[in-house]
Amino acid sequence: MKNTKQSLVFTSLGHFANDGNFLLFPTLIAYYKVIPHVNIAFLGVMAIIYNLLSGLLGPSIGKLADRIDRDGALIFIGIFIEGVSAIIFGVAFVFHAYANYIILVASVLLGVGQAFYHPIGASILAFTYGKIDSSSAMGINGSFGSLGRALIPSLLVYSILFLGKFYGLVAIAVYTFIAALIIFWGLSFFRRSKYITIDAKKHGKKTEEGKASDAEYNKYGKFLYILTAIVFIRSFFLMGTVTFTPDYFDNIFHSKVIMGDIVTISFLGAVFGQPYFGKIVKDYGGKFTIAVTTVASTVFFALMLLTDNVYLVTVIYLLYATFAFTSFPVLLGYVAQTIPQKFSSRSNALVWSFGNIVGGAIGIAIVTLLLYVHVALYTSFVIMLVFSVVSIIMLPLLPSKGNQKGTAA
DSSP states (O other), X not given: OOHHHHHHHHHHHHHHHHHHHHTHHHHHHHHHTTSTTOOHHHHHHHHHHHXXXXXXXXXXXXXXXXXXXXXXXXXXXXXXXXXXXXXXXXXXXXXXXXXXXXXXXXXXXHHHHHTTHHHHHHHHXXXXXXXXXXXXXXXXXXXXXXXXXXXXXXXXXHHHHHHOHHHHHHHXXXXXXXXXXXXXXXXXXXXXXXXXXXXXXXXXXXXXXXXXXXXXXXXXXXXXXXXXXXXXXXXXXXXXXXXXXHHHHHHHHOOHXXXXXXXXXXXXXXXXXXXXXXXXXXXXXXXXXXXXXHHHHHHHHHHHTTOXXXXXXXXXXHHHHHHHSOHIIIIIHHHHHHSOGGGHHHHHIIIIIIIIIIXXXXXXXXXXXXXXXXXXXXXXXXXXXXXXXXXXXXXXXXOOGGGHHHHHO
16 A cells, blocks of 8 residues: 555545544534533533633644654544543432533543644645645545545444433444554654655755744744634634534424434535535645635525524535535645645644634634523524625635745745
């Protein structure tokens, strides 16, 4: 197996495990809210905490990855921590009196674990595939993340149905631990220093073993800050809504099984959407692809709110997810086209961890606050659409494919 294929296979497994656990807590909200003394506002705060931790820790972990060159081990650590959090989430169903404290501990661990994968996984693919082909590889890789997001909600619902709440989560944790070990073994070959050396020979340039000055990195600041600002605003909408969408489905259909099935079916759209939009980034550039996916996801989410027919909701939310949850190849593929490889992890962390995740945490905070002051979830979702419209208005600030380099420099 060539290194490119090996990196794609095992980073894809990492994406599957990591992003499956991303929807772990939103799915559990529908179960936790009926525990005495656990309310929806508290659960919203827990979602804020784990998203903030993930976003704020991401840049530091990206810098650490750039420095120590042990990417596989870092991904292993992150996913293993997520497995521990799943077990602790399950303990909350055993000790109801301490549920709030237990959920808090589990949320912190989930946030720490989620901080690792995305900036590091994208960097591995950027190194092994190079600037031209990395966005397509990220699209294939991202489809496995979407597959994880699609399957884990239903797997969790049915595991709880057949094994009970605690042991259902133990089952999720066991699979997560096994996945982490396989990823650690599969990525043991990867050392980014080897690829930097190969790149230097290929282009006849000298490197400093991948260490670049802050001055050079700052040349790309304008591009990165504009992109991060747009992603930051858009994530208000994306994360603020996706965190509470399973609960929204549970409220209108009065069935956790239907809720899990809709989420699973809908997120299957992104399984196919991610490789497709990764190729679009390669062919037409990141600005065009971000514009298409942002506008389409806004329109489809608005349409979903106009009906409570289970079949129409499923179809429309599937179309929404196909366009909305393509951020990995679209955003990080765009970064890979524009930013030198040696800055990959810190650039990915800025756009993904700060823009996508911290912005998302603020979105969750907005919805949580609205729920706390007794604004209906439906009305809260309508309000969140405004932020997506704002991000659309900001899109012309991005450089087009033809002058990305010039703008960044």
